[in-house]
Amino acid sequence: EDQVTQSPEALRLQEGESSSLNCSYTVSGLRGLFWYRQDPGKGPEFLFTLYSAGEEKEKERLKATLTKKESFLHITAPKPEDSATYLCAVHGYGGATNKLIFGTGTLLAVQP
Amino acid sequence: NAGVTQTPKFRILKIGQSMTLQCTQDMNHNYMYWYRQDPGMGLKLIYYSVGAGITDKGEVPNGYNVSRSTTEDFPLRLELAAPSQTSVYFCASSYEGETEAFFGQGTRLTVV
Numbered sequence: 001e002d003q004v005t006q007s008p009e010a011l012r013l014q015e016g017e018s019s020s021l022n023c024s025y026t027v028s029g030l031r032g033l034f035w036y037r038q039d040p041g042k043g044p045e046f047l048f049t050l051y052s053a054g055e056e057k058e059k060e061r062l063k064a065t066l067t068k069k070e071s072f073l074h075i076t077a078p079k080p081e082d083s084a085t086y087l088c089a090v091h092g093y094g095g096a097t098n099k100l101i102f103g104t105g106t107l108l109a110v111q112p
Numbered sequence: 113n114a115g116v117t118q119t120p121k122f123r124i125l126k127i128g129q130s131m132t133l134q135c136t137q138d139m140n141h142n143y144m145y146w147y148r149q150d151p152g153m154g155l156k157l158i159y160y161s162v163g164a165g166i167t168d169k170g171e172v173p174n175g176y177n178v179s180r181s182t183t184e185d186f187p188l189r190l191e192l193a194a195p196s197q198t199s200v201y202f203c204a205s206s207y208e209g210e211t212e213a214f215f216g217q218g219t220r221l222t223v224v
Contacts, residue, residue: 006154031209032210032211034212041218043215043218044204044215046214049210049212091209092209099145099157099160099168100160100204100209102155104153105154107152
C-alpha cells in the first residue's frame with residue numbers, strides 16, 4: 001500500500017538557522033512527488049514537483065531533493081514568514097495507486 | 113481564472129442531516145479529489161476521480177458519496193451526518209497525475 005511519512009512532526013527554528021524536513025515514501029511506481037505549503041485556515045499551496053531520483057528544485061530559501069525512497073525540503077536561512085505546515089504528497093501509476101496521497105505534514109515555526 | 117471553487121465555506125449540521133459540498137473547477141482538469149483535514153493532521157483522501165463518469169474510494173470513504181457527471185463538477189454528499197464528520201474539507205484538481213493539484217479554499221463543517 002502506498003504510504004507517505006513526514007518527519008519531524010514539528011520543528012522550531014531561530015531566524016537564519018537552516019534545517020531539513022524529511023518525506024519518506026513507498027509507492028509502486030512514482031508519477032510525481034509534490035511539496036506544498038499550508039498556512040492556517042487556507043488550502044495547500046503548491047511548491048515543487050519532483051519526478052526522478054537525483055532531481056533537485058529550488059525556490060528562494062527552499063530546495064527540494066529526491067532519492068528512490070525519500071525527499072528532503074531544505075530551508076536555508078529561514079525567516080519568520082516561512083512559518084507554515086509543509087506537506088509532502090505522492091502520486092503513483094495505475095490502478096489503486098493512481099491517486100494523490102499526503103503525509104501528515106511538518107509544522108515549522110521560525111522565531112525572530 | 114476562478115480555479116477550484118468550493119461552496120459553502122462554513123456549515124453547521126445536526127446529527128442525521130444530509131448535505132452536499134459543491135466543488136467546481138474551470139481548468140479542464142481530469143483528476144479531482146476530496147480530502148478531509150482534522151486539526152493538526154494531514155489530508156486524508158475520501159474519494160477521487162480520474163475523469164467524468166469515473167470515481168473511486170480513497171482512504172476514508174465511509175459515510176460519503178460522490179458523482180462526476182461532468183469534467184467541471186465533483187460534489188461530495190454526506191447522507192447521515194455524524195459528529196466524526198466534523199472536519200475541514202478540501203477539493204482539489206489536477207490535469208494529470210504528474211502535474212500539481214490546485215486546491216479550493218475549504219469547507220469547515222461542524223456536526224452537532
